[in-house]
Amino acid sequence: NAKSTRAFLKRVDATHPLAAPLQAQQITELPRQVHKKGDHDPAGGFDARPLLAAAVAGHDVGLVSEAGMPAVADPGASVVRAAHALGLPVVPLVGPVSLMLALAASGLNGQHFAFVGYLPQEASARAQRLRELEALVQKTGQTQLFIETPYRNGALLQGALAALKPTTRLAVCCGVTLPQQAVFSGTVAEWKQGAPRLPLDLPAVFLVGR
Incomplete structure (x- = not known):
């Protein structure tokens, strides 16, 4: 812009x-x-x-x-x-990377991870994809990172809590680097027992691991 x-x-x-x-x-x-x-x-x-x-x-x-x-x-x-x-030199500069900051804040495996982008919007397809990622986590230990448009963050979180097993770890990092930044990381069971209210209207990174 x-x-x-x-x-x-x-x-x-x-x-x-x-x-x-x-x-x-x-x-x-x-x-x-x-x-x-x-x-x-x-x-x-x-x-x-x-x-x-x-x-x-x-x-x-x-x-x-x-x-x-x-x-x-x-x-x-x-x-x-x-x-x-075009043969031009490319020089990356240091700056905030939400995926890496969220991974560092999650307590999940930062030595082996993958960013899988957006998950399906339709509820059943999203649940199936979440279970596929969960199976990959359990098999390999690889942390799975994904994102969603802010106005669908709430639906994604509820879908994840419904689809994932109680012992699977889920972390959500909202508004990274902003004053309103909030992170919660715990098992699905811990989320259901009483996770804090997160500012899900902000850009968020979701992580599934073990």
């Missing part, structure tokens, strides 16, 4: 002056379909190379996301892939 990016760059400029005035910075938004469908699959048909014309001409180009790390559970992979295709 151009407006929030300008606001971010203004805050950066206050402590680390930009190489060029903010008014001279050119900001281009990724197309809306990239946000809706993702852009990590080359077969998706989105060619990001035209967005990097300034980089090809010798200028620095930065990839910014609204929250978290670009191209990790967020759009941007097509831009990075295009940079490689």
Whole structure:
């Protein structure tokens, strides 16, 4: 989003002056379909190379996301892939990654884990997928991370509590890095016995492990 990016760059400029005035910075938004469908699959048909014309001409180009790390559970992979295709150097910068912060806060296996994206929205299909992930956890010990659109977080949590076994561990990390951040990690039985009220209207990361 151009407006929030300008606001971010203004805050950066206050402590680390930009190489060029903010008014001279050119900001281009990724197309809306990239946000809706993702852009990590080359077969998706989105060619990001035209967005990097300034980089090809010798200028620095930065990839910014609204929250978290670009191209990790967020759009941007097509831009990075295009940079490689054009022979441009790619330099990742340190920043908040909600998946890793949630994993660190969960107490679950951080040595062996997988991010599986979004689960099915339909209740029975979602329950089946949750049981598949639970079986994988029990077989391999691999922590499973997934996310949902905030307005469906409540339904996902209730679906997980209904589908998973009482001894399976479930962690939910809401609003990571925000003042309202809240994390609860425990067995499904412990969740049912009285988990705290979480701000599920915020972006959240769900983790299943043992």
